[in-house]
Amino acid sequence: MSARSELLRRLREDVHRPLSKDEIFEEFEIAKDQQQMFSDLLQDLIKSGQIFKNSQGLYGVPEKFNLIGGRIEKTASGNAFLIPDDPEKDDIYIASANMNGAMHNDKVFVRPVHSDRGKSQAGEVAEIIERVNKKIVGNLEKYKNYGFLIPDNNRICNDVFIPPEALNKAENGQKVVAKITRWPEKNRNPEGEIIEILGDKDDPGVDIEAIIRQLDLPGEFPDKVLTQIKNIPDEVSEARVKKDDERKDLRDLKLVTIDGADAKDLDDAVSIEKLDSEVYRLGVHIADVSHYVTEDSPLDSEAYSRATSIYLVDRVIPMLPEKLSNGICSLNPRVDRFTMTVFIDYRLQGKNGIEIIDHDITKSVINSNHRLTYDAVQNILEDKESQERQQYSDFVEELEMMNELRRRLRRHRFEEGSMDFNFTEVKVELDEEGHPIDLKKRRHREAEQLIEEFMIAANRIVAAEMSWRDMPFIYRVHEEPDLDRMQQFNEFIHNFGYSLKGVKNGVHPRALQEILEDVRGTKEEKIIETVMLRSLKKAVYSDKNIGHFGLGISHYSHFTSPIRRYPDLTAHRIIKETITEGYLSEERQDELDSELPKIADHCSLQERRAMDAERDSVDLKKIEFMEDKIGDEFEGIISGITGFGIFVELENTVEGLVHIKNLRDDYYHYDEEKYHLIGERTKKIYRIGDQVKIKVTKVNRDERQLDFELLEKLD
Structure with a gap:
């Protein structure tokens, strides 16, 4: 057991009062030459929130306080x-x-x-351990010789006071970045200093630049990173392949990448072999990023800081420099690439059954036959006469086998309890100046499902292997929902004639999936999916394996996207060390026990920030898309109900608000338990899922505001 784990265990189980630092040294018999190292460990545990230090300088685990x-x-x-x-x-x-x-x-x-x-x-x-929002982005509202920064992020609810000496020539209405100089206190706003003027808030490109600054991510990689990558080769040499005799040579294996047409960071390839009439061998081959991004190097430190690539509406902020993400790490066709491979042998049973009979995880070198797109694969699977079927005739048989495997894996996964939400994604098309010209829905077809199922299969195999070996690891976990939230959800769906099984003793994900299947295609589908999702926890990274509720899986990890996610890169390093040596040394396990909680917490935080930024950039362009449509009428569906109004989603996925004060035929009241508005006199009811006709009345990009007038209820 590591020193960190032993300290925490004894503070929880053996120590019955808070201790001073000297008392800890005495209690744990820490030699004088080890006391500084132990002090550093205590400070690290305080920063990570695992130990609390009170105002008297006494230490203990938080739960004891x-x-x-x-x-x-x-x-x-x-x-x-x-x-x-x-x-x-x-x-x-x-x-x-x-x-x-x-x-x-x-x-x-x-x-x-x-x-x-x-x-x-x-x-x-009770105490703030770490401040995150050291810089705030927003619009400056100037009053005489001082100002207030109104944050773009509506989760940062405090306006930032800017004193006269901190305005630094910024003018009213400009989009600015402020550094916090005084943190908020009870009934007191934070104070800040303007450190960057992005431009007038309506200038082209300023809106997306503001989102980038809000993330506090640099646009360019530091010089020390650029210096390091100069020594990374542009191709895999034959000499390097021969030098690594533990790496399996799979260059003769037929395999392809399948991605969106505009993807450049191709981090996964797939293969399939028919071993006999009932056994398929699936190969999932993932870019071996850890071969080039060495631990504790400048490149690694920058990748950790970013933690994830961020896909904004008009650009990508990559986790790794382009030389790696689009070059030596990307599994481009007809070039050798180092990979980590997961082979899984499946036995097909009857018409729909499937079981895993064997698996293997190995270092490898591959040479992809083709760079396929989702559209090309879909055309091959749907149309026997398609041009793509002729173009990729050497891989058609494999794609048909993959599709059969996809069908069985997907069916089996949902039978086990995986949940399948039917939410629509949208792609915003921009002109050369960055203005939105079209909103296109993304379809989740068999081609996309094929890659989804294969990546899930590899991720769960890797997590199960590391859990079985009892090695420190980073997992993707999704906690079971609170029972009281599930009971509230059950009471809500009773209004529509549905009932949730097992709600008194803990809900199985299969019970929730059955509800999703029952409501598919019905009028109430949207409201029930929305309320169910709000009732669930969020998936996070953790060094503790508690399973993944939403997928109905007891072991799950993120392993398949190391070009764009740091947890996957971390997982690769641990797996590679383990399969190479067969075990991890006690010293290495202690090191991972110490580092993994911090990595998991940091990556979870960066993931949430990236998701906020990606959503904000799309929502911003959706609102801009509607700016010339004031007065136009549209049909839509009620997507949300609150005490202050009705949210309506149009066919193009744009969402706007009908304010309750503008419902003029009656006084309406919000029923929180039933998620609907009901008229005081008419008893007219508006529910999520109702179809309505609206008119666009106001579009305000600064406030992310889109207002509708309700013209009529259509059903």
Whole structure:
């Protein structure tokens, strides 16, 4: 057991009062020459939220002080939730009055308080461990000789006061970046200094630049990274292949990549072999990024800092430089590439059955036959006379075998309990100046499903292998939902004639999937899917394997995208070390025990920030797309109901608000339990899923505001 783990165990189990640092040294018999190292360990544990140091300088585990560590997730209302570091703990509601100066994404300790929210826990921020929002992006509103920065991120609810000496020539209405100079306190706004003027808020490109600054990610890679990658080759040499005798040579194996037409970072390839009439061998070949991104190098440090590639509407902010992401690591066709391969042997049983009979994880070198697109694969599978079928005739048989395997894997996964939400994705098409010209829905067809199923298969094999070996590892986990939330959800769907099985004793994901299947294609599909999703926890990274509820899987990891996700790169390193040596040394296990919780927490945070930015960039362009459509009429579906109005989603996926004050035929009241508005006199009801006709009345890009007038209910 590592020193970190042993310290935490003994503080939890053997120590019955808070200890000073000297008492810890005495209790744990720390020699004088080891005390500085142990002090550093204590400080590290405080920063990670695993140990609490009180105002008297005494140390203990947080739970002994009645504290829970985690990250703040703020809502636009000003209230928030604590997302605990321990994925097995429930989220904790924090009223705005109990934030005590904490901001969105800050790492904090929370103390439970009395709750009026039924069984839901409530708390107040007791201490802020780590500040995240050191820079804020927004519009400057100037008053005489001072100003306020209005944050673009509506989760940062505090306007930032800018004193006269900190305006730095910024003018009213400009999009600016401010550095926080004084953190918020109870009933006091944060203060800041303008450090960058992005331009007038309506200037072309300023809106997306603002989102990039909000993430605080540099556009260019540092010089030390660019210097390091000069020594990385542009191709895999035969001499390097021969030198690595542990790497399996798969260059004669027929395999392809399948991605979107505009993808450039091709990190996965697939193969399939028919071993006999009942056994298929699936090969999932993932770019061996860890071969080039060595641990603790400048390149690795920058990749860790970014943690993920970010796909904004008009650009990609990559985790790795283009030389790697689009070059030596990308599995481009007809060139040798180093990979990590997962082989899985499946036995087909009857018409629909399937079982895993063997698997192997190995280092490899491949040479992809083709770079296929989802559209090309779909045409091959659908149309026997397609041009693509002739163009890729050497791989048609394999694609048909893959599609049969996809069908069985997908069927088996949903039978086990994986959940299948039917939400629509949209691609925004831009002109050369960055203005939106079209919104296109993305279809999730057999070609996309094929890659999805194969990546899930590889991810779960890798996680199960590392769990079986009892090695430190980074998992992708999704906690079971709170029972009280599931009971509330069950009460809600009773209004539509549905019932959730097993809600009193803990819900199985299969029960939720059955509800999704039952509502598919019905009027209430949208509302039930939306409310169900709100009732679930969010998936995160963790060094503790608690399974993945949403996928109905007991072991799951992210292994298949190391070009764009740091957890996958971390997983590759651990797997490669383990399969090469057969085990990890005790020293290496101690090191991973120490590092993995920090990596998991950091990557989960960066993932949430990236997802916010990606969504914001799309939503921004959707609103801009509607700017010339004021007065136009559209049909749509009610996508949300609140006490202040009705959200309506149009066919093009744009969503706007009908304010309750503009419903003029009656006074309407919000029924929170049934998620609907009901007229006081007419008893007319508006529910999520109702079809309506609206007119666009207001478009405001600055406030991310799109207002509709409700013309009529269509059903």
